[in-house]
Amino acid sequence: MTTLRAAAAASTSHVPLLRRIGASAPAMRSRAAGSPNYRDGQFRSHEPTHWVAAPEGEDLGHPAVAAYRSRGRGRPVGAIPVVRPEWPEVAAELAVTWLGHATSLVELDGHRFLLDPVFGERVSPSGRVGPRRLHPSPCRVADLPPLDAVLISHDHYDHLDEPTITELERTLRPRYVVPIGVDLHLECWGVPPERITTLDWRDTTTIGDVVLTCTEARHFSGRGFVRNQTLWAGWAMRGPAHSVFFAGDSGPTHRFEDIGRDLGPFDLTLIPVGAYSDHWPDIHLDPAQAVRAHLDVNRGDATASVLLPVHWATFNLAMHWWSEPMRWARRAAAEHAVPLLAPRPGTRVPLGDDAAGAVTTAAVDPWWESCAAAEDHD
Template identity: 35%
Template sequence: MFQLSDHFDGERFINPTLEDQVRPGLRDVFGMISEGRPSWPDKVANTATPRLDHDLGVNGMAVTFVNHATFLIQLPGLTILTDPVWSDRVSPVSWFGPKRVRAPGIDFDALPEVDVVLISHNHYDHLDLPTLRKLNARFSPQFYVPLGNRTLLHEAGIMAVTELDWWQDVVAASGVRIVLTPAQHSSGRGLRDRDRSLWGSYYITRGSRSLFFGGDSGYSSQFTEIRETLGAPEVALLGMGAYEPRWFMKPLHMNPAEALMAHRDLRAGYSIGMHFGTFQLASEEFQEPVEDLARALAEDPAHAERFVTMREGDVRLFPRERADVGE
């Protein structure tokens, strides 16, 4: 059993930022579907060619967008994957459920050596057991998960798993510090395990480099708290998809305008939008997140070059001197 805290009530994990806890169930899903959902394309071709052999020097950083919430983060001496998903569907079974419309931006067989895997929570579009098994068999990386998720990986034959609570940190190889930070979300892979495991985000530092991976989160005061506790990150990876209808998704997922607010709260030097355009998980149009972000940035042009999206397979290189953080 886990220790009582502001985010664990002795039975389930909770969101301290919400007065009324959100535990989405089948009624919510069917309610969303009954309102109608737009038609997405069956397949969209990737247009970027990934380049993975970077000269990072002693303090560089390369961030490659794979798909959805999966990023390859390369630091000198350590390579990290966030919420890796290479499966065609994100559901309990391989023949039904949300199906990808874009291939991953990096072929699995083309991955460089992976040292660390970060899992934000146990929803199927973030904790993809078939992919985790393949990563474990090929690279034997160290897996980091929020409280309550280690057993799931152990049952899948993955033993190098470290559980973390919010604000708990570890130091990996090459002096990389990894902190599990708060998020406003939920967990569950079936009908009986709602919020029995924790969810979170991650703050990664090495020397003057810093990166925040937001996982899944609704907008809350936690972004300001993270910046006040750990500092403004050089790079923030922020969800901006699966946000409609708002009556269902608002506590769980940010829309692009809220993601821009989180970017400002964090005072991130550079933010990259994610969690859109791969799996149809909610009710927005395929292009709606990018269009909504453009509208939000048009009202805040000072951040137009600091909040971007990337094509699957695109890479951003961060130089040896730290980029300016936002004000």
């Protein structure tokens, strides 16, 4: 794994900053103008979304001061165990491989979908500074199996990675399904428009016999100094026999209930549980809110679906302890009888009646305890 990390760092450290940033603001504004979700010069969530806020009546201090005081909390003290994934020749009816942070490979009714692929060393416009991986990627882009499509939720660096897109184009040249405006970033990096499908909230496209629906989220976007010129989204994936929901990045929103009513329930949900803070309560879900979102998109049925918590462990992006998201998520899931997966990065988990052993192992193995700081425990 050290070799993978060294190779990634060497191949991405000299990429020009402007190339990493992607499309220009004027081009994105022109692309966004026709969407009903683009108002007063920017995309907007259905609820007000404040990037930095504090609960009413609370004085949390400046986020920069809080970040300084909590420095080091978001890092493990031991090596994070990763597994080199192995995929079958033919995609399963339902399986998932979490590769770290939000990056996941979903097998759905014989199709393969790669979600928010980030294989680079840093989530930053620079290859030399910015949040760096806390564990190596479990595999290289070149190790991935054939893909039916790459789905991207939004354009933040920890979800849309220029070096990864460049490598995907060099190797697999997949089809991409993205929210409005993200297509312009991809085109800047050499992806031909004919391999990009661009959708607004509640637009759909079909790949094989799987229907993909772009769903609402409460978040924001931007890779440079201009925000909210591209859309952010989640993805509902429904095949003939199974269905999956990927929430992307989102704060708490009543739209999860709408998604459940219109598109749910789902056999599997992938919902972010990390990088939350009282300083930005509208931007990311905390683990309890993630469990609530899982229930909402499944119409309140705790037994309808398995929850895979994502968006934790790989990058230090907030002020909570490193393993806190998973420990909290397990408590919240148990309280509501929600089946929860907690695989080591790179572990492929087959799902369904014939995969109970794999699901049980991925649910009960507390692998993070051995690499968490002593203070990072209940």
